[in-house]
Amino acid sequence: MASPREAPPEAVPTAQQEVARLAGLSELRAASAWFRSQETQVACWQLEMARIPAPPFGEAARAEWLKKRFREVGLADVHIDSVGNVFGIRDGSGPGFVSLSAHIDTVFPAGTPLNVRQQGTRLYGPGVSDNGAGVAALLAVAAALQAAKIAPQTPIVFVGNVGEEGEGDLRGMRHIFANPRWKDSIRYSLVLDGAGADTIVAEALGSRRFEVIVRGPGGHSWSDFGAPNPILVLARAIRAFAQSPVPTSPKTTFNIGVIRGGTSVNSIPESASMRVDIRSTSMAEMERLEAALRRELELASEEETLASERRNPSPKRSTALSYEIVAIGNRPAGELASDARMLKVIRAVDAHLGNAAQIQRASTDANIPLSLSREAIAIGGGGTGGGAHTLQEWFDCSGRELSLKRILLTVLALAGIRE
Template sequence: MKRIPALLSLVLVSICFTTQRLQAQQTTPKTPQTSAVDKRYIDEVKALTDQPAVKKAFQVFIDLEPQTKQDHITLTEIPSPPFKEGARAKKYAAMMKEAGADSVWIDEVNNVIAKRKGRTGKKTVVVESHLDTVFPEGTDVKVKQKGDTLYAPGIGDDTRGLTAILAVLKGMEKASIETDADVLFVGAVGEEGLGDLRGVKHLLRKGGPKVDSYIAVDGDGISSIVHRGLGSHRYRVMFKGPGGHSYGSFGIVNPHSALGKAIYYFTTEADKVTRQGVKTTYSVSVIGGGTSVNAIPYESWMEIDMRSESPEKLNEVDKLLQAAVQRALTEENGLKRQGPDLTVDVKKIGDRPSGKTDISAALVQRAIAVTKYLNVEPQLDVASTNANTPIALGIPAVTIGSGGIGGGEHALNEWWLNDKGYLGMQRILLVLLTEAGLDKGTNPSAVKSSSKR
C-alpha cells in the first residue's frame, strides 16, 4: 500500500512529460500578422471623419442608443433556430424598411436584403450579419438585464451584429449620407452549425447580385479584423450491416468494428500530416449506433469535423478520411464468415471554403486604418464566418466586430454589455464609406435627393 502514492506520482510525472513533449511537437511557428498600414488609407479615413455628415452620423449613433437597445432586445426575443429564421427575417425586413432603405426583400432562402442606392451604382458593397443562432426551437430567449448587462441566448452572436448594421443604416439616413456605390445591408441565414453558410452562398450564387466587397459584422469589440477564412469539411460516415444476435449471428460483419478501424486509421495518419505547417485540425466529434449489448449492430456512424485556413491542407486530411473508411470497409468484409457484405455511406454535411484576403488589399488596409483611428490596435485574425464564402470567390472580404463587449457565445448564459457600443457603429460606417465612397454631394443639412436614390 505504501508504494501506491509513489507509483501514482511516477505515472503523473510521466503523463506531464509526455503531454509537454506532444505540445512541443504540435507547436507550429506562426506567421507574424502585422498591422502596418499605407499612409494613404490613414489620410483617407481622416478626410472622411472631417466631413460634417460623418460627424453628424457619429453623434446620431450616440443619440440612438436607447432605441438601439430596444431593437436589440426585440430581435433577440424572436427565436431564430437553424433553418427556421423566418419570423426574425420578417421583423428585420420591416425594421430595415422603416429605417429608410430604398428597397427591402426576403429572398428564396430567407435572407433579408435592404438596398440603399448609390449615386452611380457602379460598385456594390455588402454589409452583413447573420440572422440565425445555434439554439434549437423551444429555447427561452427572453432577455434578462442585470445591471448594465443583457443576458439571453444569441444576444451577442449575432443579434448584436444585426442591430449594429440597422443602426448604421439609420445613422446614414439621419445624417443624409450618400454613397457612390450601392450598399446592400443583409441579414443572412445559415451561418451557424449545419447551416453551412447557405445564406451567403445563395447571395453570391452565379446569377446573383455582383458584389465588389464584403463586410461581415460578427462578434463584439472593435479590434478584430478577420481576413483569413478558416475552412471546414464535415462528414457523416455510416457503416451498415444486417445486424443480428451476438451469439447466433456471430461471423456476420460488424459495423462497430469497421467504425473503430476507420477512426484508428484516420486519426493515426491525420496526426502525422497536421504536426507541421498551417494549423489544421480534425475531430471525430459524434458517434452512435447499436441497440443492445447482446446484438450485433446493424449500423454504426460518426460525424467528423476538420478545419484549416489552407485549402490544400484541408483536402489532404479529407483524403486521409476517405482512405481510412475504405480500408476499414475492406478489412471488415474480409473477416466475415457468413452473410452479406458491410456497406458504407459517406455524406458531406458541411463545406466551408477557406482562403484569405491579403493584408495589402485595400479593404483590409482600410479596416486597419479605421481601427487605428479609433485608437485601438488592430488584431488580424482567422475564423470561420460568413466572410469565408466571398473570400473563396476572390471577393475582398473581412469580418469585424459590432462593438461593446460580450461572452458566453453558444451558451444559454450568453451576455453583452454596452461599453461604448456606439464605437462599433462608427467603425462599421467608416469601413463601409471607404469602400462605397462618400458622394461629394453629401450634405448633412440637405434633404436626400430622390434623383440620386
C-alpha cells in the same frame, strides 16, 4: 517660346487621409451623435430579435422582423430572397455595391428556451451576442445614415443573411454570390459577426464535414455472434485516421465529434455513424485528410469483413457490410491580399480611432467572397460578449459606440460620400 508644361496628376489621397477627411465632416459627427443618443434603441432591437427563434433552416420569422426594421430606417428595395436573406439598399450614384451584412440565424435548435433579458448594460440569452450584436450594429449604421442624411457615392446593400451557423453551411452567402446581380456587382463585403472591435478576420478558415454511415446485417450478440459489426468498423477507422499527420503551418485539424449506433447491449447493430470535421486554411490539406478518411474506412471495412469470417466461418445469414460518406458541410478557404484596399481602410480607421485590432483566421460568411478572390473581412459589432453557443450567452453594451463608428467609417471610406 517655351512649351507649356503638363499639369502634374492629382494625388490620390491615402486611406489615412480619406478616413481623416470623412471623420471631420459634419454629417459624420451627426451620425456619431446618433450612436451616442440612441444606444437604448439599439439594445432594444438586439433584445427584440434575440427573442425570435431562428434555428438552422428556421429563420423566416426573424427575417420578417428585420424586413420591417429595414423599412423603418429608410432603406430602399427591401425584400426577402428565395432562401430567406433580407436585403435593403442605401442608394448611391456610382456603380456596384458595398455590402454590409450580418447573419440572422443561431445554432440553437427549435424549442430552445429563450430567456432573453437585460440587467443594466448587460443582455443575457441565447444569441444575444452571436449574432444579435452584428444585426444590431447593421440596423444602427443604417439608421445613423438616415438620421444624418448621408448619401453614399457607391450604393450600400444591407443584408441579414441566413445559414451561417453549423449545418447551414453558409447557404445564405453562397446564394448571394451565386446570383449574378450580386456576384458581379458587390465590390467589398464587410461582415458583422459577434461582439468586440479587436479583430479583423481576413483569412478564411476552410472546413469539410462528413457523416459516415456503416451498415451491416445486425443480429443477436449470442446467436449471431461473428456477424460484422458496424461499430467495430468505425472503431478501426477512427483509430487509424487519428494517426494522420497534420502540419502546424498551415494549421490543420480534424475532429470526430458525434458517434451514434446500436439499440441495446446484447444486439449487434445494423448501423453506426459518426460525424467528422476537417479544418485548414489550405484546400490541399483538407483534400489530403478527406482522402485519408476514405482510405481508412475502406480498409476498416475490409478488416472487419475478414475478422467476421474468422469468428464465424459458416454464417447462416448475409455478412455484407456497406458504408457511405455524406458531405454535410464544405466551407471554402481563402485569404485577403495584404495590399487589398479593404485592409488598408480598416487599418486606417483603427489608427484614427486608436483601436488595436489583430488579423485573425476564422470561419465566417466572409469565406464565400474570399474564396472567390473578392475583397471581404469580418469584424465585430462592438461591446463585449461571452458564452457564445450556450444558454448562458451574454453581451455588454458598454463601449459599443466605438465599433459603430469603426463600421461606419469603414463602409463610407469604401463607398465614398456624395457632397
